[in-house]
Amino acid sequence: MLAILGGLWQWGARQLPYLLPPLSGVGSSLSGNFGYYVHNALVTLGEATAGLGMGFVGAFVLAVLTSELPLVRRAVMPVAVVLNVTPLVAVAPALVVAFGFGPMPKLIITGLICFFPILINTATGLRSVPQQVLQVYRTMDASRVELLWHVRVPNALPYLFAALRIVFPLSIIGAVVAEMSASGSTGGLGTAISVASSMNQLPVVYASILVLAVMGVLLLLAVTVVERRVLHWHDSVN
Amino acid sequence: MDGSVKVTGTPALELRSVRRVYGFGSAATTALDDVHLTVPSGRFVSLIGPSGCGKSTLLRLVAGLEQPDGGEVSVHGVTPAQACAAKLIGLVPQSPALLPWLSVLRNVTLPQKINRGAAGRRERIADFAERRTAPDMKELLVKAGLGDALDKLPAQLSGGMRQRAAIVRAFGLQPDVLVMDEPFSALDEFTRESLQDQLLDLWEELRTTVLFVTHSVSEAVRLSDTVVVMAPNPGRIVESIDVDLPRPRGERLFGERRFHEYEDLVRERLRRAWHSEAA
Numbered sequence: 052m053l054a055i056l057g058g059l060w061q062w063g064a065r066q067l068p069y070l071l072p073p074l075s076g077v078g079s080s081l082s083g084n085f086g087y088y089v090h091n092a093l094v095t096l097g098e099a100t101a102g103l104g105m106g107f108v109g110a111f112v113l114a115v116l117t118s119e120l121p122l123v124r125r126a127v128m129p130v131a132v133v134l135n136v137t138p139l140v141a142v143a144p145a146l147v148v149a150f151g152f153g154p155m156p157k158l159i160i161t162g163l164i165c166f167f168p169i170l171i172n173t174a175t176g177l178r179s180v181p182q183q184v185l186q187v188y189r190t191m192d193a194s195r196v197e198l199l200w201h202v203r204v205p206n207a208l209p210y211l212f213a214a215l216r217i218v219f220p221l222s223i224i225g226a227v228v229a230e231m232s233a234s235g236s237t238g239g240l241g242t243a244i245s246v247a248s249s250m251n252q253l254p255v256v257y258a259s260i261l262v263l264a265v266m267g268v269l270l271l272l273a274v275t276v277v278e279r280r281v282l283h284w285h286d287s288v289n
Numbered sequence: 290m291d292g293s294v295k296v297t298g299t300p301a302l303e304l305r306s307v308r309r310v311y312g313f314g315s316a317a318t319t320a321l322d323d324v325h326l327t328v329p330s331g332r333f334v335s336l337i338g339p340s341g342c343g344k345s346t347l348l349r350l351v352a353g354l355e356q357p358d359g360g361e362v363s364v365h366g367v368t369p370a371q372a373c374a375a376k377l378i379g380l381v382p383q384s385p386a387l388l389p390w391l392s393v394l395r396n397v398t399l400p401q402k403i404n405r406g407a408a409g410r411r412e413r414i415a416d417f418a419e420r421r422t423a424p425d426m427k428e429l430l431v432k433a434g435l436g437d438a439l440d441k442l443p444a445q446l447s448g449g450m451r452q453r454a455a456i457v458r459a460f461g462l463q464p465d466v467l468v469m470d471e472p473f474s475a476l477d478e479f480t481r482e483s484l485q486d487q488l489l490d491l492w493e494e495l496r497t498t499v500l501f502v503t504h505s506v507s508e509a510v511r512l513s514d515t516v517v518v519m520a521p522n523p524g525r526i527v528e529s530i531d532v533d534l535p536r537p538r539g540e541r542l543f544g545e546r547r548f549h550e551y552e553d554l555v556r557e558r559l560r561r562a563w564h565s566e567a568a
Contacts, residue, residue, distance in 0.1 A: 183382035190352050190380040191462065192373040193403045201399060205390050284390040284442050 069253075076254035077261065084255075087243075092262050094238035095230065098154055099222040102161025106218070110166045111211075114173035118203070119195060124174075135167040139225070143232035152233050161225035165218040172214035176207025209285050212278045219270040223263060299366045301466055301498035302328040302351060308359035309346050309524075319523035320346040324360070326517065326526060330465070333492065333499045335509035335516050337555065339563065343524025344502045345470055351500060352380050352468050364466055367414055372466070375414055376400075376407035379464030379497070381472045385455035387443040394439040397458040398426050426461050433457050433487055449480035453487060460491050467499045473508065485511060486539070493537060506559070510551045511538055518555060520562035527562045530555060 057074060064071040081088060113131075117124040139160055146156035180202055188198060230241025240259045247255035282288045309321040321343040328334050336344040349355045350362050353369030364372035372378050387396045401423050430439060433453045443451055452472055459467055473481045485508060492499060503509050509516045510532055518527045532551050534542065542548050 181386065183384050183386040186354055186382055187380050187386050188403065189354060190373050190378045191376055191400055191403050197403050201403065202388065
């Protein structure tokens with residue numbers, strides 16, 4: 052399959068040199084400037100994971116609050132839904148104006164993009180403990196904290212991992228979009244792509260895209276490995 | 290409608306003119322009406338009746354999972370909520386309700402980590418001055434035939450084994466009242482009978498008061514000291530029948546005439562309650 056795609060690509064590159072660079076060009080760009088790509092990949096990865104971490108913490112705390120306090124749920128959920136349907140790509144330039152070209156707007160965009168899936172899934176998982184299980188622990192007069200720690204949070208883990216599978220690739224998208232909207236950023240693959248494309252360096256553009264794709268696959272692989280260990284008891288893993 | 294049996298000391302359970310209504314206005318259904326029931330400590334009492342007779346409602350009231358709309362429910366002289374706070378009540382629901390991410394052993398030991406203040410509250414309730422040491426859960430599991438399954442996950446067990454683990458979890462609390470809501474209804478006949486055996490074995494040893502909801506006549510007669518017959522519309526107690534059969538009640542009991550006489554008696558009372566309602 053890869054060979055066929057590669058062949059098609061090469062043929063396309065010969066027909067339309069302005070659309071597709073030859074694979075050899077992409078390869079030599081990658082090997083010739085390996086340090087450059089690694090550096091930018093690490094910048095993007097750092098932004099993506101830090102933003103994801105922020106979004107995760109915020110979403111998780113809010114999910115616990117919404118599942119424990121109906122009032123918070125009614126207050127927060129509409130706002131969260133509005134936030135989710137707003138195209139965050141459109142918010143990015145405004146954030147750059149507000150926070151400058153540093154890492155801050157990137158972290159915020161990535162965090163916001165990751166926020167909603169984690170919030171919704173975790174809240175659902177926390178609340179979907181079977182009635183009869185709750186009744187057993189209610190007759191022992193288990194406190195809310197005990198119920199959360201021993202029953203609700205473990206129950207939410209499969210839902211949380213489903214969200215993480217969505218959110219890890221999204222975090223990279225968030226970081227790249229934020230880099231691209233802040234033209235003049237100092238690093239990151241998004242910056243590399245916009246700079247290179249403005250100078251017609253197609254091999255660099257595609258090499259960066261390739262690195263991004265590999266990064267996404269590796270992240271997803273990491274989630275899967277962790278998921279298999281943590282959720283060894285769950286049907287989805289077996 | 291009086292379901293009283295002879296009382297010595299504080300009864301384990303006492304219900305006085307208990308009423309429970311679901312819904313409002315014309316849509317309201319009376320799940321329980323004017324229910325009186327007194328259960329002395331250490332008795333095994335079954336509730337039996339057709340669906341809609343309020344037997345599960347009665348059980349939920351005793352377990353503190355619902356509040357009565359009228360009358361009083363007390364467990365060892367305190368409210369169900371106070372009894373739960375002192376961990377006097379053990380619940381075995383219809384499904385095993387085990388936590389799928391914990392091994393069998395950890396499932397049954399988790400209650401010891403929950404509500405640690407219960408021991409102190411238990412001492413303050415009149416009859417429970419003596420302090421109890423936590424039972425050896427491994428030993429209990431072995432006794433229940435789960436010795437090979439200690440480290441297995443619930444999903445790796447059969448339905449009968451899972452329900453046994455749920456029963457061990459409840460006994461492990463050393464509850465003073467064990468409430469069981471049709472715990473064997475989802476099991477096949479063979480498994481059901483062997484679980485009845487094991488339940489009786491554990492009960493002989495730990496002697497708690499049991500309130501057992503069932504719709505199987507033979508199960509009720511085999512297990513109980515008293516069978517409480519209930520009827521629907523409105524849910525009420527029709528009669529309590531004391532089952533005066535010797536214990537331990539092994540397999541041999543099924544062959545005995547007296548066992549079947551009790552079965553027939555309970556069946557006849559159930560039928561009469563059904564017809565009086567239809568009339």
